[in-house]
Amino acid sequence: FILDQIAGLIDLGHEVHIFAVPPKQEADHHPEIQRLDLMKRTTYHPRPMASKGLRRGQAVWHVLRTFPHAPLGTMRLVARQVARPREFDYPRFLLWLSVLRGRFDVIHCHFGPNGLLMLPLKQAWPRAPLVTTFHGYDIRMALRDDMRMYDPLFRQADLLMANSQYTRGVLNELGAPTGKVCVHPPGVDLDYYRPAGRSPHDDPSRPLYLVTVGRLVEEKGLQHGLRAVARFRERCPDCRFRYDIVGSGPQESLLRSMIEELALSAHVSLRGYMTRPQVLATLQEADIFLLPSIAEGLGVVLLEAQAVGVPIVASNVQGIPHAVDPGRSAFLAPAADAEAWAEALRRLAQDAPLRERMGRAGREFVRRHYDLQALNRRLVQTYRELTTRKGASPLSKSFVNGRRSDADHREEGTRT
Known part of the structure; x- marks a missing residue:
């Protein structure tokens, strides 16, 4: 359903880049991967070199590559890591630099732990709103292990999306500000998922x-x-x-x-x-x-x-x-x-x-x-409201409740 959302945004004229963990094994490709050549839009999390010296050289190389694209953001990330030498995490640092080079309009994380992962990048690149969608296992993790685990994300994210009213209620119970949470469910491609035309009366002898x-x-x-x-x-x-x-x-x-x-x-x-x-x-x-x-x-x-x-x-x-x-x-x-x-x-x-x-x-x-196309158009409106909001003004009530109209904004693409 995430790939369906990505494909829908691209079809609406927006540029999307995907950052993902490398697959453990070869998987069957979603049909949209081939149609939109999504592998060219995908960056797998960088893998650090084996030795400490090589890792340092790799980090310097990524810093030099990123600096021309976002000088201030790069310096903020470097300063953050230098201030925490014992917490230096090469894989995360390389990932943040890779995302920073894209100078994206919106950073949209699916699942709460990925939202937490991107918080340092939010601090280094505050220009891009940080959106996190919660789907289920992530809130069960908090309820089971630590009800305060998402507090930093609740404070710093620009928008928290819930896949259902139930998930929204749990997020509020966990401490998410009501004005930051909206319901945006996954959609279904009704052109793909359609009845086969068989009637229940066609073959009474069929089990x-x-x-x-x-x-x-x-x-x-x-x-x-x-x-x-x-x-x-x-x-x-x-x-x-x-x-x-x-x-x-x-x-x-x-x-x-x-x-x-x-x-x-x-x-x-x-x-x-x-x-x-x-x-x-x-x-x-x-x-x-x-x-x-x-x-x-x-x-x-x-x-x-x-x-x-x-x-x-x-x-x-x-x-x-x-x-x-x-x-x-x-x-x-x-x-x-x-x-x-x-x-x-x-x-x-x-x-x-x-x-x-x-x-x-x-x-x-x-x-x-749950029509996928209508929901994708609404998601574009969500991104636009976030990127045009001034200062800390609250989101409109209709936006927070997820009841915006479904106008198509193809004329101005965003980078997500």
């Missing part, structure tokens, strides 16, 4: 197809999902169904054991990692999408499934109620309530017209609230 897509981690609550499916089988013994869980992660062995223990091997398969086109094809075949998460900042996969026209059964936790239209596109139930889940599944399994109505309602819900 019902249930799907979950997500990392195999505790937060996804997949153990609860398996218990719910087992209870559904008992409630609806005549229902023919199969259930695919798409994704990889550390709980794979545990889930395989549970599938055996619950005697679900004839119905449930762990499909492993899939590429984006494979996930799309799977969603287009699905009759019901399940997301039994016990923690979820929003749930982008819920938006994708609804865009494809799949009715949802999901947990009524955290940001999930904001990602669906409860009662119209989705049935929500407590994460660990196998009886409630089984009843929702039975109801959908035995009512193909209901599945079709909920699927249409889901796509319309995403079109109205």
Whole structure:
């Protein structure tokens, strides 16, 4: 979803450069990487040389390269590092210099720890507003480990974005100033995620197809999902169904054991990692999408499934109620309530017209609230307001609430 946002900004006429950690292994490329040649717009975090002498020479070389582009900012970064010799962090120092050379109009960090990482650059280059988007795991980290960890970011960032109203509320509880927080959710490309044109009535003999897509981690609550499916089988013994869980992660062995223990091997398969086109094809075949998460900042996969026209059964936790239209596109139930889940599944399994109505309602819900193009236009307006604001004047109320109009500002590009 971050790459979709980047591609949208470029399509609107803006210049975007990406700073990222080098991948640990070769990954399947998002289609927009090839279309926009994004690798030429990407700088991986610089790796320091092995020996101390070589690292010093490397740092001097980066300083000399950066100084002509931003003399004052370069001197501020050097002075900061010289004042903290025991805290000298070569990888971070090289990264800050690399970003500084770009003289960007806006620095937008995704996930709270990356916002913290960029604070020294904000101090050295105050001209560029610092924006940080929180997505979920980052706020769970603060709630679990240190509720004050983001205090410096809350003080110094120009804008804090939350992916849902739930995330916004948690940020405020953690101490983020209300006037600095707005909701800007990830969007869905409705031209890409679209129904396959198959009706639930097309083949009555076809087994019902249930799907979950997500990392195999505790937060996804997949153990609860398996218990719910087992209870559904008992409630609806005549229902023919199969259930695919798409994704990889550390709980794979545990889930395989549970599938055996619950005697679900004839119905449930762990499909492993899939590429984006494979996930799309799977969603287009699905009759019901399940997301039994016990923690979820929003749930982008819920938006994708609804865009494809799949009715949802999901947990009524955290940001999930904001990602669906409860009662119209989705049935929500407590994460660990196998009886409630089984009843929702039975109801959908035995009512193909209901599945079709909920699927249409889901796509319309995403079109109205999570259309990628509309959200990208709104993001451009956000950047413009930040870069034109004078002094410390507060953001407008409509901006903080994320309710700006969707006018297209293609005529003047920004560097992000």
